[in-house]
Amino acid sequence: xxxxxxxxxxxxxxxxxxxxxxxxxxxxxxxxxxxxxxxxxxxxxxxxxxxxxxxxxxxxxxxxxxxxxxxxxxxxxxxxxxxxxxxxxxxxxxxxxxxxxxxxxxxxxxxxxxxxxxxxxxxxxxxxxxxxxxxxxxxxxxxxxxxxxxxxxxxxxxxxxxxxxxxxxxxxxxxxxxxxxxx
Amino acid sequence: xxxxxxxxxxxxxxxxxxxxxxxxxxxxxxxxxxxxxxxxxxxxxxxxxxxxxxxxxxxxxxxxxxxxxxxxxxxxxxxxxxxxxxxxxxxxxxxxxxxxxxxxxxxxxxxxxxxxxxxxxxxxxxxxxxxxxxxxxxxxxxxxxxxxxxxxxxxxxxxxxxxxxxxxxxxxxxxxxxxxxxxxxxxxxxxxxxxxxxxxxxxxxxxxxxxxxxxxxxxxxxxxxxxxxxxxxxxxxxxxxxxxxxxxxxxxxxxxxxxxxxxxxxxxxxxxxxxxxxxxxxxxxxxxxxxxxxxxxxxxxxxxxxxxxxxxxxxxxxxxxxxxxxxxxxxxxxxxxxxxxxxxxxxxxxxxxxxxxxxxxxxxxxxxxxxxxxxxxxxxxxxxxxxxxxxxxxxxxxxxxxxxxxxxxxxxxxxxxxxxxxxxxxxxx
Numbered sequence: 001x002x003x004x005x006x007x008x009x010x011x012x013x014x015x016x017x018x019x020x021x022x023x024x025x026x027x028x029x030x031x032x033x034x035x036x037x038x039x040x041x042x043x044x045x046x047x048x049x050x051x052x053x054x055x056x057x058x059x060x061x062x063x064x065x066x067x068x069x070x071x072x073x074x075x076x077x078x079x080x081x082x083x084x085x086x087x088x089x090x091x092x093x094x095x096x097x098x099x100x101x102x103x104x105x106x107x108x109x110x111x112x113x114x115x116x117x118x119x120x121x122x123x124x125x126x127x128x129x130x131x132x133x134x135x136x137x138x139x140x141x142x143x144x145x146x147x148x149x150x151x152x153x154x155x156x157x158x159x160x161x162x163x164x165x166x167x168x169x170x171x172x173x174x175x176x177x178x179x180x181x182x183x
Numbered sequence: 184x185x186x187x188x189x190x191x192x193x194x195x196x197x198x199x200x201x202x203x204x205x206x207x208x209x210x211x212x213x214x215x216x217x218x219x220x221x222x223x224x225x226x227x228x229x230x231x232x233x234x235x236x237x238x239x240x241x242x243x244x245x246x247x248x249x250x251x252x253x254x255x256x257x258x259x260x261x262x263x264x265x266x267x268x269x270x271x272x273x274x275x276x277x278x279x280x281x282x283x284x285x286x287x288x289x290x291x292x293x294x295x296x297x298x299x300x301x302x303x304x305x306x307x308x309x310x311x312x313x314x315x316x317x318x319x320x321x322x323x324x325x326x327x328x329x330x331x332x333x334x335x336x337x338x339x340x341x342x343x344x345x346x347x348x349x350x351x352x353x354x355x356x357x358x359x360x361x362x363x364x365x366x367x368x369x370x371x372x373x374x375x376x377x378x379x380x381x382x383x384x385x386x387x388x389x390x391x392x393x394x395x396x397x398x399x400x401x402x403x404x405x406x407x408x409x410x411x412x413x414x415x416x417x418x419x420x421x422x423x424x425x426x427x428x429x430x431x432x433x434x435x436x437x438x439x440x441x442x443x444x445x446x447x448x449x450x451x452x453x454x455x456x457x458x459x460x461x462x463x464x465x466x467x468x469x470x471x472x473x474x475x476x477x478x479x480x481x482x483x484x485x486x487x488x489x490x491x492x493x494x495x496x497x498x499x500x501x502x503x504x505x506x507x508x509x510x511x512x513x514x515x516x517x518x519x520x521x522x523x524x525x526x527x528x529x530x531x532x533x534x535x536x537x538x539x540x541x542x543x544x545x546x547x548x549x550x551x552x553x554x555x556x557x558x559x560x561x562x563x564x565x566x567x568x569x570x571x572x573x574x575x576x577x578x579x580x581x582x583x584x585x586x587x588x589x590x591x592x593x594x595x596x597x598x599x600x601x602x603x604x605x606x607x608x609x610x611x612x
Contacts, residue, residue, distance in 0.1 A: 087213065088220045092220075111217060112217070115214065119208075119213075129334065147235020150235075
């Protein structure tokens with residue numbers, strides 16, 4: 001039996017999702033229970049969504065009630081953005097811990113890899129389609145390393161910290177603008 | 184289930200222009216979620232490492248997009264427009280005018296159409312599929328997805344796929360039922376009358392005018408007078424196949440209608456192979472028939488009639504009060520093979536009428552379903568009554584001299600027909 005590229009990407013996405021949840025939750029604190037539950041559910045259902053594949057063409061009217069209910073449930077699983085939920089829940093879980101920059105940096109890299117694996121699995125594309133993105137991904141990971149390094153420096157106070165906050169706000173506005181640009 | 188392939192097509196068909204609808208891809212939405220979540224958390228918690236988490240996603244989202252094509256050319260053709268059940272064919276798709284974008288194809292099949300895996304390749308594509316149930320089938324819809332090199336925007340377009348004719352898969356049949364009386368037309372069945380065939384029937388005394396090459400020299404030596412070998416004449420027969428597709432009960436693909444058409448296809452093929460003249464009568468909401476004919480082309484006429492092509496056949500609605508099958512479709516002395524579950528009372532009366540008109544009728548019972556098995560006593564009683572009615576119908580037909588065999592739709596037709604294929608079937612008038 002051979003495993004196709006789609007199955008490999010789905011398996012990789014599942015493993016990365018589990019790793020992201022475990023990494024961001026450990027050590028488990030009392031306040032993160034809800035977000036951990038959300039992250040686990042989102043991780044599981046994002047893998048289920050990939051396993052379900054595309055929408056079947058058979059009309060629901062010919063199916064018995066049990067199968068029809070299953071198809072409706074599957075449609076809901078397909079239509080919900082579980083991966084986005086997992087990303088947000090994992091980052092919130094990480095933010096609930098005290099500052100640990102290298103830990104957060106690794107989580108960021110894992111989340112990015114998870115999103116790429118999800119895309120490869122759902123578009124049934126090969127890894128080679130990501131080749132044009134390699135320079136940008138490398139630059140982004142470089143920025144991630146810089147940010148982690150900056151965070152590991154002794155804490156800055158006063159105007160430097162405010163400047164960092166302003167820069168983050170400007171970047172957030174820029175991302176919002178990019179999101180609105182999307183057709 | 185849907186299939187997606189990106190691979191080589193055989194050749195172009197007539198192209199049509201479709202206009203894709205562009206939108207942000209799911210991948211772009213997920214990157215936006217990562218970027219916004221990272222930056223907002225960085226802002227709230229004043230921890231720069233979260234801004235770093237957002238950095239790769241921000242860079243990808245900021246990348247320049249290539250120009251989107253306003254419309255693309257799509258040509259679709261099938262490798263075969265006529266298939267048998269379960270036979271594999273290819274859908275050749277050629278997409279042009281998509282620029283720097285990549286093309287993804289996804290087939291959304293209709294009922295009974297199953298996409299199959301195939302070898303992947305480049306911009307032109309070949310999508311294998313098979314059709315699992317006979318009939319005129321629409322293949323479904325082809326979804327074309329264009330993606331930019333960053334995989335952030337997607338253009339979606341759909342194209343209706345063509346229809347194919349899926350012929351029923353003929354059941355296995357190697358033997359044939361042959362009547363004792365055959366019309367005087369040259370064929371391949373040995374008849375009772377002497378003639379110029381190849382089947383030896385006996386020895387008789389030579390009379391002037393006989394061919395000398397048929398002299399039986401051993402017999403001549405023994406008797407002292409010229410003896411001659413005699414052979415059976417070889418005749419053809421007229422066969423009319425009656426397929427009762429009025430009852431479509433049971434599991435799809437294994438209904439009496441499915442078995443009736445598969446058995447009819449097998450019988451038509453088996454008799455046409457020995458140059459018999461074969462006609463077809465389809466009995467459903469209307470009666471359609473095709474007069475007996477012979478040859479490979481006639482086989483496809485029969486198949487097309489099964490797929491309900493009204494242009495090829497004479498049609499008479501049963502609601503118009505038809506009580507007898509049309510004389511035009513039933514040549515005198517024909518063998519009539521009936522594939523039916525015998526659930527339609529009108530057909531049972533028609534079969535009695537055929538027997539009274541002197542036709543040799545052989546019924547192949549294709550009923551393999553029963554009323555659902557509920558556990559209450561009333562249902563059990565109704566089921567018993569239904570079974571007794573079915574037995575009564577079959578008994579009355581046998582009493583009329585109509586032989587009846589049961590076929591389960593899976594095994595070869597030779598097995599149930601064996602009692603009638605080992606020797607000629609006596610035609611009684």
